[in-house]
Amino acid sequence: MNQLLLRSNPKLCHQGHFSFVLRSRFFSTDTITTPNDPLFHRITMVADPKVSVITVIQKWLQEGQRVMRPDLNQSIKQLCKYNSFSHALEISEWMRQRGYGQTVGDTVVQLDLISKVHGLDEAEKYCYSLPDHHRTHLYGTLLNCYVDRTHLEKAEAIMQTMKELGLAKPVSYNLMLSLYSKMGQYEDVDILMQEMEDQGIWCNKYAFKILVKAYAVSSNIEKMEKLLMKMERDPRINWKVCVAAAKGYLKAGFTEKALTMLKRSEQLIKGNEGSYAYKNLLSLYADTGNKDELYRLWNFYKNKAGFDNSGYSHMISLLMKSDEYDSAEEVWEEWLSVKTLFEVHIPNAVITGYSKKGLWEKAEAFVKKIVDSGMELNADSFDHLASGYRVGGQMVKAAEAIKKAISISKPGWKPNTKALAACLKGLKGQGDVEAAEELFNTIHFDQMEGYDQILNGETPEIVDIGEEVSAEE
Numbered sequence: 001m002n003q004l005l006l007r008s009n010p011k012l013c014h015q016g017h018f019s020f021v022l023r024s025r026f027f028s029t030d031t032i033t034t035p036n037d038p039l040f041h042r043i044t045m046v047a048d049p050k051v052s053v054i055t056v057i058q059k060w061l062q063e064g065q066r067v068m069r070p071d072l073n074q075s076i077k078q079l080c081k082y083n084s085f086s087h088a089l090e091i092s093e094w095m096r097q098r099g100y101g102q103t104v105g106d107t108v109v110q111l112d113l114i115s116k117v118h119g120l121d122e123a124e125k126y127c128y129s130l131p132d133h134h135r136t137h138l139y140g141t142l143l144n145c146y147v148d149r150t151h152l153e154k155a156e157a158i159m160q161t162m163k164e165l166g167l168a169k170p171v172s173y174n175l176m177l178s179l180y181s182k183m184g185q186y187e188d189v190d191i192l193m194q195e196m197e198d199q200g201i202w203c204n205k206y207a208f209k210i211l212v213k214a215y216a217v218s219s220n221i222e223k224m225e226k227l228l229m230k231m232e233r234d235p236r237i238n239w240k241v242c243v244a245a246a247k248g249y250l251k252a253g254f255t256e257k258a259l260t261m262l263k264r265s266e267q268l269i270k271g272n273e274g275s276y277a278y279k280n281l282l283s284l285y286a287d288t289g290n291k292d293e294l295y296r297l298w299n300f301y302k303n304k305a306g307f308d309n310s311g312y313s314h315m316i317s318l319l320m321k322s323d324e325y326d327s328a329e330e331v332w333e334e335w336l337s338v339k340t341l342f343e344v345h346i347p348n349a350v351i352t353g354y355s356k357k358g359l360w361e362k363a364e365a366f367v368k369k370i371v372d373s374g375m376e377l378n379a380d381s382f383d384h385l386a387s388g389y390r391v392g393g394q395m396v397k398a399a400e401a402i403k404k405a406i407s408i409s410k411p412g413w414k415p416n417t418k419a420l421a422a423c424l425k426g427l428k429g430q431g432d433v434e435a436a437e438e439l440f441n442t443i444h445f446d447q448m449e450g451y452d453q454i455l456n457g458e459t460p461e462i463v464d465i466g467e468e469v470s471a472e473e
Contacts, residue, residue: 039067040075046087053087054094069100076109089113104137111138115145120154139167147179155179174206181214189214190223205236212241216248224248239268239277246284255288262288266297274305279314286318294318307338313349320353325362328353344378351381355388360397363388379409387419395426399439406442 039060046053053075057067072091079088092110096102107130115123123145127138139162146155159176162168173196180188193211196203203211208231215224228245231237242265249258262284269277278301285294298315305311312335319328332350339346347370354363363385370377382405389398402415402423420439427436 039065039071040078043075043087043091044078044082044084049084049086053090057091057094069095072100076113080113085113085116089117102134104134107134107138108141111141112145115148120145120149120151136165136167139165140169140172143172143175147175150179150182152179152183170201170204170207173201174204174210177207177210177214181210181217184218186214186218186220203230205238205241208234208237209241209244212248213244216244216251219248219252221248221252221254237268239265239273239281242268243280243284250284250287255290258284258288259290259293262293274301275308275311278305279311282314282318286322289322291322291324307340309335309339309343309346313343313346316346316349317353320350320356323357325354325359329366342375344376344381347375347377348381348384351384351388355384355391358388358391360385360388360392360394364397379405379413379415381405382408383415383419386423387416390419390423390426393426395423395430396435398423399427399435403439403442 039057042056042060043053046056061067072095076088076091079085079091089110092106092113095106096110100106111123111127114126123142127135127142130138139158143155143158143162146152146158155176159168159172162172173192176192177189180186180192189211196207208227211227212224215221215227224245231241242261246258246261246265249255249261262281265277265281278297282294282297282301285297301311302308312331316328316331319325319331328350332346335346347366350366351363354360354366367377367381367385370381382401386398386401386405389395389401398419402420405415424436424440427433427439
């Protein structure tokens with residue numbers, strides 16, 4: 001089941017090392033693959049980046065099987081989803097060496113992978129080693145690599161080359177708009193926008209979003225509204241563009257205009273965007289402080305999307321952030337009445353909310369209610385409770401909560417390092433050295449990172465509780 005869950009939801013396997021940890025934990029070429037598995041499945045089961053996937057292909061050939069281009073292309077695509085770029089590059093280079101015939105698409109993929117694995121210098125060497133008829137098709141990919149790494153000078157240079165060769169396309173302008181916006185160079189955004197208008201390059205929905213966001217971040221409401229007027233009747237505008245405008249209005253203090261844009265955004269949501277889109281809008285309605293609109297959308301979302309654990313968790317977190325504690329617990333009670341399975345991240349959203357505000361008594365009472373009801377909390381629950389105790393100055397209680405978390409934790413789990421350091425420091429400051437030593441001796445150092453500072457008598461920099469407690473979704 002775990003294997004199926006992770007493979008069917010690549011979003012769970014992301015961000016480099018985390019992807020490797022998950023895949024290493026659940027997959028092994030020795031135990032999972034079978035002679036009947038397709039080649040791409042065998043390849044993507046190799047989790048360790050130090051192990052070559054070419055051995056899998058060679059074994060496949062030894063079994064008398066043919067290596068087909070579609071299987072290799074599918075493997076590269078799947079590996080990229082898991083951020084296994086080095087393995088994907090191995091296959092790409094193997095295909096080139098074996099004479100599979102380098103198409104333009106192959107060279108584009110290989111350039112991008114070289115950039116990700118070996119860096120820009122090697123990507124440039126590869127690009128300029130190719131014949132002219134291949135190279136010209138790679139300038140756009142090279143531009144994307146420069147933008148990805150915020151390399152302005154090289155991005156501008158390659159963009160100029162593309163313009164001179166007549167290769168600059170709307171997507172190229174979008175990339176430059178994105179780069180200028182990301183770097184806060186809003187004058188360059190305006191200059192490029194004017195150039196696009198002069199050359200009759202009409203903005204697509206991606207450019208609209210970039211521009212609206214740029215004007216919103218720079219609080220240039222006048223230019224943002226002029227752009228919105230141009231977009232008014234454009235069928236390509238999506239809900240995200242309106243959300244960017246709403247954020248700009250909120251930042252500038254125009255709450256009513258923000259509400260108008262949010263309502264328009266609702267009308268542009270398509271079926272497959274529902275859950276993600278509505279959670280974004282719920283957050284913004286909460287930011288407006290208009291509770292009537294927040295609850296209106298919440299009730300609409302529940303009726304339209306149906307039961308959604310992540311929606312309940314999100315709504316609870318928003319209400320907690322807005323100090324609507326009774327309402328948050330009402331949503332919790334509602335979830336209890338309609339749930340099919342107990343999901344611990346839902347009550348953890350309540351515990352986290354109280355803990356961020358230092359309301360340890362409320363967090364404590366809520367935990368007691370859950371435990372007394374027979375529902376099972378996890379290590380994160382008590383770790384979040386400990387953070388609440390710490391913010392409230394209850395260091396002894398925080399130590400007990402951390403010990404409880406460690407006692408019920410699963411292998412590999414670890415308490416928040418900075419919160420733990422603060423707790424140890426607080427106990428020592430209160431003169432309770434015995435409690436500090438007892439907590440210190442509870443930690444399983446072989447399973448955790450970052451404790452070398454504590455061992456050396458140092459305390460890592462303490463951050464706000466809002467940064468300590470990770471999101472449950």
